[in-house]
Amino acid sequence: GAVVSQHPSWVICKSGTSVKIECRSLDFQATTMFWYRQFPKQSLMLMATSNEGSKATYEQGVEKDKFLINHASLTLSTLTVTSAHPEDSSFYICSARETRQGGTDTQYFGPGTRLTVL
Amino acid sequence: DAKTTQPPSMDCAEGRAANLPCNHSTISGNEYVYWYRQIHSQGPQYIIHGLKNNETNEMASLIITEDRKSSTLILPHATLRDTAVYYCIVRGNTGNQFYFGTGTSLTVIP
DSSP: OOOEEEEOSEEEEOTTOOEEEEEEESSSOOSEEEEEEEOTTSOOEEEEEEETTSOOEEOTTOOTTTEEEEEEETTEEEEEEOSOOGGGOEEEEEEEEEEOTTSOEEEEEOOOEEEEEO | OOOOBOOSEEEEETTSOEEEEEEOTTOOTTEEEEEEEEOTTSOOEEEEEESSSOEEOSSOEEEEOTTSSEEEEEESSOOGGGOEEEEEEEEETTOOOOOOOOOEEEEEEO
């Protein structure tokens, strides 16, 4: 299947600082990427949909000014957690949508980024 | 998008077939059934998806009932590495987002 990478795989930062997470589709182009967050023992929660060349669409309750998303190319989307606080500590996962011939598509997920805010 | 219902947990003996059910009674005609799994502390892994016909690939088989209100993911010969949380997701072909439910935690027992 298609490969999606994330960088970094883990990051520890001080409260009040900003952290950028990169998501790349390695062997396909993705006009649409997605960002999820997962707290311990919980399911994945969709945060936002990232469209190449346009503004991201955020799910209800997700602060767009705190979680900045940029999708500048067909293979790269970035999530910046601004002014991070301990409650932002979580597992952040991206996915990229691969469109196939015949009209169906699927999402391939990155390995995730573990963010710990001290 | 239609909601799905899965049992919270299941056990399966190593080497036996694992049959994971999913109920999606409100599915509409253009919605696909997708299956993913997540091994601890990793991103979800795509397994298989289908519309109304049964599907098979190198990982699993997907059996969708004729009325499409439920489906079963079959891992034909479960191994210890198949221990994971399995998610059944229903999504329209023209839609974008996947909304994850709580999934089924499958434990393969030696």
